[in-house]
Amino acid sequence: MVPIVVQYTILIKKGNENMKATKVLDAKGLACPMPIVKTKKAIEGLQSGDILEIHATDKGAKNDLAAWVKSTGHELLESTEADGLFKFWIRRG
Amino acid sequence: MSVTVKTAKEIFDQVLNGEELFILDVRNTDDFKDWKIEGKQIKYLNVPYFDLIDGVEEIMDQIPKDKEIIVVCAKEGSSKMVAEMLSDKGLATSYLKGGMKSWSEYLYKKEVYKDDKMTVFQFVRVGKGCLSYMVVSGEEALIVDPSRFTEIYKKAAEDEDVKITHIVDSHLHADHISGGRVLAEETGANYYLMKSEGAVFDFKALENYNKIDFEQVSLEVIAIKTPGHTPGSVSFFVNDKLLFSGDTIFVSGLGRPDLGGKAREWAKDLYDTVYNKVSQITDDVIVLPSHYADFEDEVNRAGYIGETLGEIRKQNEIMSNQSIEDFVEHVAQSASSETPPNFEEIIGINRGVEKAAEEKQQELEIGPNRCAVHHTH
Numbered sequence: 001m002v003p004i005v006v007q008y009t010i011l012i013k014k015g016n017e018n019m020k021a022t023k024v025l026d027a028k029g030l031a032c033p034m035p036i037v038k039t040k041k042a043i044e045g046l047q048s049g050d051i052l053e054i055h056a057t058d059k060g061a062k063n064d065l066a067a068w069v070k071s072t073g074h075e076l077l078e079s080t081e082a083d084g085l086f087k088f089w090i091r092r093g
Numbered sequence: 094m095s096v097t098v099k100t101a102k103e104i105f106d107q108v109l110n111g112e113e114l115f116i117l118d119v120r121n122t123d124d125f126k127d128w129k130i131e132g133k134q135i136k137y138l139n140v141p142y143f144d145l146i147d148g149v150e151e152i153m154d155q156i157p158k159d160k161e162i163i164v165v166c167a168k169e170g171s172s173k174m175v176a177e178m179l180s181d182k183g184l185a186t187s188y189l190k191g192g193m194k195s196w197s198e199y200l201y202k203k204e205v206y207k208d209d210k211m212t213v214f215q216f217v218r219v220g221k222g223c224l225s226y227m228v229v230s231g232e233e234a235l236i237v238d239p240s241r242f243t244e245i246y247k248k249a250a251e252d253e254d255v256k257i258t259h260i261v262d263s264h265l266h267a268d269h270i271s272g273g274r275v276l277a278e279e280t281g282a283n284y285y286l287m288k289s290e291g292a293v294f295d296f297k298a299l300e301n302y303n304k305i306d307f308e309q310v311s312l313e314v315i316a317i318k319t320p321g322h323t324p325g326s327v328s329f330f331v332n333d334k335l336l337f338s339g340d341t342i343f344v345s346g347l348g349r350p351d352l353g354g355k356a357r358e359w360a361k362d363l364y365d366t367v368y369n370k371v372s373q374i375t376d377d378v379i380v381l382p383s384h385y386a387d388f389e390d391e392v393n394r395a396g397y398i399g400e401t402l403g404e405i406r407k408q409n410e411i412m413s414n415q416s417i418e419d420f421v422e423h424v425a426q427s428a429s430s431e432t433p434p435n436f437e438e439i440i441g442i443n444r445g446v447e448k449a450a451e452e453k454q455q456e457l458e459i460g461p462n463r464c465a466v467h468h469t470h
Contacts, residue, residue: 032142033146033174034170036142037146060168063124071141
């Protein structure tokens with residue numbers, strides 16, 4: 001098994017705030033429910049305040065992540081979409 | 094217990110049989126509230142799948158142990174996951190193959206009328222409340238308001254050993270993508286649409302046809318121009334027996350005139366249609382609309398969506414003895430709230446000014462139709 005979660009750090013800008021992604025989760029090519037299942041597992045391994053960056057290609061992931069985040073107390077900081085690739089940044093609550 | 098897979102057809106057959114079903118819908122709450130599998134005998138539980146990733150223990154007390162559980166989600170994946178969890182708890186569980194996407198695309202075929210001149214079939218798109226028709230006479234068939242699933246009509250024509258020679262759209266649809274143009278290309282049939290609807294591809298303008306005759310049998314299709322729903326809505330009056338009413342008259346109400354943004358103006362046209370044109374048609378004519386709102390409320394004893402004009406008049410006070418002012422007020426008010434999902438893009442595709450790949454078409458059509466006046470809340 002190849003580990004899905006890659007440990008590295010990047011910086012993104014949101015307004016004036018610099019966000020540091022603690023982990024990046026590659027969920028590209030995965031169909032529902034796997035992007036959320038993986039996201040949930042990945043975020044459980046983080047500390048409160050840490051940021052998880054998620055890459056996904058499943059269109060349903062957008063609504064589902066937004067709804068899931070609401071029900072969990074985490075925060076969806078930012079999401080982007082380009083050429084079928086969705087990126088999300090979630091801060092652990 | 095093993096998990097079984099159910100097709101949209103199998104579930105709809107169970108609904109038709111009035112079976113008691115328990116549906117665990119694991120989509121987001123908003124999606125569930127907006128649109129779901131309907132049935133009077135269905136009990137529902139909606140819990141988003143992402144709340145069940147760690148297990149189903151927390152909802153076990155809300156799930157009946159003596160009934161079959163059908164798990165439903167948007168595309169299938171999540172429902173399969175949850176169904177397997179329930180099955181591990183020893184419950185008889187199934188899930189909907191292809192999810193609500195396949196529910197949106199299922200068509201149920203039913204014979205609705207037969208005499209020595211013609212046989213008429215109704216195609217019920219159960220997930221959206223859209224109706225289309227095939228009129229068979231001699232060796233030819235005419236299709237009314239086809240959905241984009243053209244294979245289904247071609248197969249139906251093949252089953253009857255007839256050729257599709259004419260296709261009509263009662264208006265430019267706002268809630269679903271018409272299959273008329275593609276079906277005409279595939280079959281070589283004539284495709285008729287009102288020119289005033291603004292389509293930009295080649296078709297036969299209904300403005301130029303008072304009648305569409307086909308076969309030597311006297312099957313007569315008269316286009317009665319019935320503005321109101323959209324400026325170019327028509328109805329088709331067949332052999333003085335059947336009225337394909339498009340989105341103008343439904344079994345339980347009238348079409349909504351507001352989707353072009355000129356509700357009051359169009360409501361006046363609708364009044365004119367109902368009071369000066371439809372009023373000339375006799376009570377025994379069977380109205381076959383292009384939509385319904387609630388299958389079980391509107392299905393008749395013969396098992397299809399349709400009703401005699403006399404009965405519809407009786408049940409809809411708005412169709413007689415109302416002043417034009419009251420009528421316009423009622424229609425304009427009741428039709429002002431919700432619109433069909435993505436209706437502007439769908440209209441663009443149906444006009445031929447926008448294009449969309451199949452996946453995009455599926456996406457645009459997902460969700461309920463909201464075309465009937467009484468369908469608003």
